[in-house]
Amino acid sequence: MAAIFTPGLKVSERDVVVKDRQLPLEGEVCVEVGDLVKADQIVARTELPGKVFPVNIANQLGVDAGRLREFLNKKEGDTVEEGEIIAQTNGFMGFFKSDAKAVVSGTIESISAITGQVIFQAHPIPVEVDAYIDGRVVEVLKDEGCVVQAEACFVQGIFGLGGETKGIIAMAAQSPDQTLTAQDIQAEHAGKVVIGGGYLTLEALQKAIDVGAAAVVTGGFDYDEIKQLLGYEVGVAITGGEQLGLTLIVTEGFGDIQMAPATFELLKSKVGSPASVNGATQIRAGVMRPEVVVTFSESAPADRYTPPEPVGIGIGDPVRGIRAPYFGKLGKVKSLPVEPTVLESGSKARVMEIEFENGHTVVVPRANVEAIKK
């Protein structure tokens, strides 16, 4: 029988984590293979081209595009300062001269004899990429960045907001089903990765932002509060660029949902440890889930790790329901019938039989279950 493939979220006490640290454009790589790096160490840098401003200088001067160069005192590649005169006509008997000025400080990118357009490029914007996690450089991507590898405790969430950040793990909830309210957030959470429980109120999140927490990890959060938070709805789950003031990681889903006890206990065991956190989520085209990474500083394997071939769900494997009416429930696969089954909704689908922790057995569409990965 074919195994089924429903990629689940990874919650791993110890795993090899491999991170590509790439520049958006080619640049300089500052590390070598074998180097041990710290999470905040710069591993590559480059300069993003500045904004580009096309201006029709021939029109400004009232000259033919083909003759524009005669009146320019600059050429391609020359630097200019904003407001500097770059072209001037002779006028008539020294009068009625027209001139044109640089619209931005930067360089002249191009001059067109066809359109009369001069393209100014503002000064480049420096960009640096850090290692994100403590680890070892196992590969250098020429002119682009490197690959950092470490042994780490690794927890994936289902949805996040905000980008990469770092902080010390601190607990704000006592149990995986506790609702985190504003009272649970304290001044001492500044700069910390705050671990919540089952549900996070908007007030608690707001207070975490106010006290300067680096990140908040929660089991559930209300979808409509994202709109209140951001001022717009997240229509398609491509996130990571939000400027919230912190990074939010939702481990289970939207609503009041208990954090998976294994996730909660694992994070709890890491209190006081430095963590690297990323809220970037991309569900379409190259799935990316938010994550919490706590590296083991004593171990940074030197050999490039190759992840094992993904395997499907088989009988006896631990699974989690990911849709109503069994959302968030944990159990084990009891059987995988081949024949499609009619569901309550009337749809016919391939199903699996799951035995929940309380001994209850239910039939669930295979699509509504994910493997619990360790």
Add this chain to the structure above:
Amino acid sequence: MSEELNIRSVLATDCGSTTTKAILIEKVDGEYRQTWRGEAPTTVEAPFEDVTRGVVNAATEIQELSGRKLVREDGTILTPETSPTEGVDIYISTSSAGGGLQLVVGGVVRSMTAESATRAALGAGAIVMDTFATNDKRKAHEQIERIRQLRPDMILLAGGIDGGTKKHVMALAERVKAARPRTRLGGGFNLPIIFAGNQEVNAEITALLDESCDLEIVDNVRPVMEHENLGPARDKIHDLFMEHVMAQAPGYDKLMGWSDAPIMPTPGAVGLIMQTIAEEREINILGVDIGGATTDVFSVFGGIFNRTVSANLGMSYSVSNVLAEAGLPAILRWVPFDIQEKELRNRIGNKMIRPTTIPQTLDELKIEQAIAREALRLAFIQHKEFAVALKGVQQERTIADAFRQTGSGDSLVKMMELDLLVGSGGVLSHAPRRVQSMRMMVDAFSPEGITELAVDSIFMMPHLGVLSTVNKKAATQVFEKDCIIYLGTCIAPVGEMKSGAPVLHVQLSGSSNVDERLGAAELKRYAFEESEEVQATLTPLQKTLDIGAGPGKPVSKTLKAGVVGIVVDTRGRPEIQIPEDSESRVPLLAGWVDDMGEYPEAKN
């Protein structure tokens, strides 16, 4: 591959953004029939990052169900057929995985060359990420920033009729160059740019762009104002789709090696089938394909083909965007039970982050079908806005691209003139009851007068579209026998109705007879035998109401009953009238659901 080849069996897959759907076509008693189907999650993304895994999983499902060996031990598709239980003669595929084919389009004037270029891109099955033009109200530097951010699969640049403006075309090209656009999938390739504008600037365009981009020059999409020539640009988009996009997407190099015909973008294949139906039957047709990420609408009115793609309206990845664009009240108005707004928002959010899940309970199904109505309705609004005629300009059309601009600038989509509405895509094709598909389409499209409705039985139009390029006979036979399911006919009077008075006298004569006067706000279903033709006499009982013959005039016609039957809808046109407050809305919706026999009773 030619039709002369004696193809005995075909395995066809469609690699969608969410699931990979496989069908097996076999010759049964001398006729091509679709016999088995299988599906599996698409595996373009991590951790698999190899589209062929999903293809093999879907094929394995067919293998298990049919007993025909389709997958070799090494995980490749077994071709050709060596016995009736081993292998298939050909394997073919369409794809929209990984976001499909994404283009940025440019032209000098937004409503002229830029629009022609957009038509060419859409006709090729692409998603148009943005269209820029010299008069699109954005400043040049804003356009450049936008092109930089977008990272398309390719750029189609038009502009100027042949012998027309050079300066504006070059200004546009200079902006493209200044943006230094990069490809979405990276891989160290230069971005493909197709120039299909004023042919008199080909040399200048080459000098400007050739070094920094992978430049292809084809014939102008708008050589003269009165004529569009979309074929060359469209064909070049298809070529580059195969050479660049497919070749770089994870696993596609392998898939292309397996496939016996070029892999087509899914919408391109569906469009091909839609046009074939309209041409063969000489009818006006409206088709929709609602997917996980996008919704495509196709129309052929008076022989003019149009396609639009609503890139962020879909039932899984884009489901939250349907909520964002339609608003919660618009979705709630189709939910036939009370639900807390917060609860509904969370359910929709959870579907977005777990896009491959399916509704297990009846309430979950009802919510999904409510969302589908809004996704379809919004996509249709976008289609009507795009499918317009340009004033005073006429042009020829070819079978494949076939956009033509005629007439007055009005929308070409005239619902009263629509003959057939065809639905496709998971939520329509796989609805547990066909009546649910009919309800969703009637509610979303508000057909006017008398309209036949059909669905793609198990979502195989993309497969048949690509099959038609290999073996038209097989595609046509399977289309007729196994693909299209006639749901029935919808009768909907248009015009202002006086409430409290009867609006329509319905007389139907078939295996059973109907003679009934209906009031306003009713939705009635009259079931007949599936293949039955029903003689109908429909008489408006209010002078303002039109069912196709003009206000107040009766219509006598033979109607197709289909699997659902004849549905009479007096809920108002052009807009279906539904109360906003839940106290009056929920019982009204529940009444329509009961009258139509839409859902089974919940078991608990």
